[in-house]
Amino acid sequence: MSTFTRRLAVLRSLQNRPFALLWLGQTCSSLGDGAFTIALAWEVLLLTGSATAMGLVVMAEMLPRLIFLLLGGVAADRLPRQRILLFSDAGRGVIVLLIALLGWLHLLQLWHLVALALLFGLAAGFFHPAYRSMTPQLVERDQLASANALTAFSRDISTLLGPALGAGIVALVGPMGAFAFDGLSFVFSAVCLLAMRPPVVAPKTEASEATQEKDAHPLKNIVKDLHEGWRFVVSSPWFLVGLPIAALGNIFFSGPLEVTLPRLVQTVYNANIWLFGILGMALALGSILASLIVGQLRNIPKRGTVMYLAVGLASCAELLLGLATPPAYAPFLAILASALIGFGLGTFGIIWVTLMQELVPEEMLGRVSSIDQLGAWSLLPLGYALTGLATDSFGPGLVFLIAGLGNILLTLIALAVPAIRRMG
Numbered sequence: 001m002s003t004f005t006r007r008l009a010v011l012r013s014l015q016n017r018p019f020a021l022l023w024l025g026q027t028c029s030s031l032g033d034g035a036f037t038i039a040l041a042w043e044v045l046l047l048t049g050s051a052t053a054m055g056l057v058v059m060a061e062m063l064p065r066l067i068f069l070l071l072g073g074v075a076a077d078r079l080p081r082q083r084i085l086l087f088s089d090a091g092r093g094v095i096v097l098l099i100a101l102l103g104w105l106h107l108l109q110l111w112h113l114v115a116l117a118l119l120f121g122l123a124a125g126f127f128h129p130a131y132r133s134m135t136p137q138l139v140e141r142d143q144l145a146s147a148n149a150l151t152a153f154s155r156d157i158s159t160l161l162g163p164a165l166g167a168g169i170v171a172l173v174g175p176m177g178a179f180a181f182d183g184l185s186f187v188f189s190a191v192c193l194l195a196m197r198p199p200v201v202a203p204k205t206e207a208s209e210a211t212q213e214k215d216a217h218p219l220k221n222i223v224k225d226l227h228e229g230w231r232f233v234v235s236s237p238w239f240l241v242g243l244p245i246a247a248l249g250n251i252f253f254s255g256p257l258e259v260t261l262p263r264l265v266q267t268v269y270n271a272n273i274w275l276f277g278i279l280g281m282a283l284a285l286g287s288i289l290a291s292l293i294v295g296q297l298r299n300i301p302k303r304g305t306v307m308y309l310a311v312g313l314a315s316c317a318e319l320l321l322g323l324a325t326p327p328a329y330a331p332f333l334a335i336l337a338s339a340l341i342g343f344g345l346g347t348f349g350i351i352w353v354t355l356m357q358e359l360v361p362e363e364m365l366g367r368v369s370s371i372d373q374l375g376a377w378s379l380l381p382l383g384y385a386l387t388g389l390a391t392d393s394f395g396p397g398l399v400f401l402i403a404g405l406g407n408i409l410l411t412l413i414a415l416a417v418p419a420i421r422r423m424g
Contacts, residue, residue: 010295013147018196019138022085023147025192026131027154029089032185034162036096039170039178040113043103046175047110059381060117061124066378068125073370074225076130077363081137084130086193088123093186095119096179103176128373133365136357142298144354149295152350153288156342160284229367232360237419238304239368242352243375245410249311250376252403252410253318253345255387256396257283264321264396269330279338286342294350304423307351308414314344315407322400355423 014020044053075084099116102108139147169178233239265276290310300306317340325333360368391399414420 008296009298010146010149010292013139013143013150016139016143019135019147021192021196022134022138023150023154025089025189026151027157028185029189030154030158031162031165032182034158035166035169035178036182038163038166039175039182042170043108043175043179044110044113047108047113053110057113057117060114061121062381064118064121065124066374068122069129069370069374069377070226070367071222072126073129073229073367074222075126076133076366076369077225081130081134081366082193082196084126085134086190088127088130089186089193090190092120092123093183093190095183096186097183100176100179100183103174103179129366129370132353132357132369132373133362136362136365141358144357145297145300145350146295148350148353148357149291152346153291153295156284156287156291156346160281160288225367229364229371232364232368233371236359237417238355238359238423239372241414241417241420243372245414246372246376247379249407249410251379251383251387252406253314253341254380255383256318256321256400256403257341259384259387260391260396260399261321263391264400265334267395268397269334270327271331275331275334279334282335282338283342286339286344287346288342289339290343290346291350294347300351302421302424303351303355304420305415307348307355308411308420310344310347310351311414312344312408312411314341314348315404315411317341317344317404318400318407319404322397322402322404324397 014023040057044050044057047053072084095116099108099112102112135147135151136144165181166178169181233243261279262276265271265279269275294300317337320337321334356369356372357365387399390402
């Protein structure tokens with residue numbers, strides 16, 4: 001294994017047994033989540049026949065995730081991160097297996113699924129900051145890019161294979177079979193976390209020592225911890241500029257790709273669901289390619305410039321989706337553009353997370369990670385709504401053109417910041 005990983009550098013972080021166990025468990029869990037998403041949508045449709053009900057379930061998961069992200073970041077810096085991940089995965093496993101049981105007993109109702117989504121969102125708010133900030137505790141600094149590339153690879157494999165797996169399970173045994181599969185994947189991930197010995201211990205900080213003071217109020221300590229994390233963000237020009245750019249960029253990318261793309265395929269390309277599915281696969285494959293390439297490279301010079309040039313590539317590709325092209329070539333250009341978007345955003349994501357893990361002090365990485373994720377995700381609900389209105393009012397092609405130009409402008413703004421260009 002060691003000889004193989006030396007040749008294939010993207011795998012070098014798997015030489016660390018704790019990270020290998022963490023990655024194996026989360027890969028399985030991500031695949032289960034991909035199957036679960038399809039099954040959940042189908043079960044809501046079977047129960048209610050309502051798209052509004054599906055929107056309610058989605059919002060029920062998103063809102064607690066955003067609300068509890070900052071608290072999850074504080075917890076990640078105060079408590080053993082391994083324990084947070086363990087409780088998150090074990091708890092979600094028990095909940096989704098219980099939902100599967102209710103379904104098999106024909107007792108499942110919509111409010112059960114709303115409650116499931118609320119608890120999943122709560123767990124995710126604690127899980128994500130702990131997971132991102134735990135990686136530097138498990139691997140060496142020069143293996144961070146490999147570890148983040150493998151994490152992105154797992155996510156993309158889930159995006160690529162999870163829906164097909166979920167559809168297959170639903171077709172064979174019904175939605176509850178996919179729910180049970182997801183529950184068992186959480187259990188497997190929890191077992192992998194238990195097998196990680198010795199347990200990872202959260203670093204000692206001034207904030208954590210303050211909790212031992214008898215006169216310290218918990219709410220006061222939480223506010224103090226969050227203030228320390230925000231003070232680091234404000235004092236770091238690359239982060240202070242990158243955070244709002246990421247928030248707006250997410251709107252310009254996620255909105256069109258998730259809301260407008262089906263309409264573009266139907267009305268502009270005059271194609272059906274198959275092209276839509278192929279574009280989704282191309283997006284995932286482009287991101288997988290980015291994971292393999294970035295993870296394989298041991299040293300990337302001027303990483304700040306490289307990651308925003310990758311966003312610029314994705315922005316130009318998004319612009320291409322909105323251009324009027326000859327009908328005979330349009331589907332092939334759309335597939336290429338989707339792959340380039342996946343490659344550009346995948347490259348940016350891996351480099352950004354790696355730089356965060358290198359430049360943010362380990363004792364506040366959980367808090368800064370939660371601020372980063374909250375900033376990136378908080379505007380998405382509004383972005384989805386505005387993108388839908390714009391698509392209906394101006395047409396899908398124009399929406400992609402405007403979004404592509406917007407992202408190109410954001411890229412130029414980022415590259416104009418000296419602190420970003422100096423990031424190596």
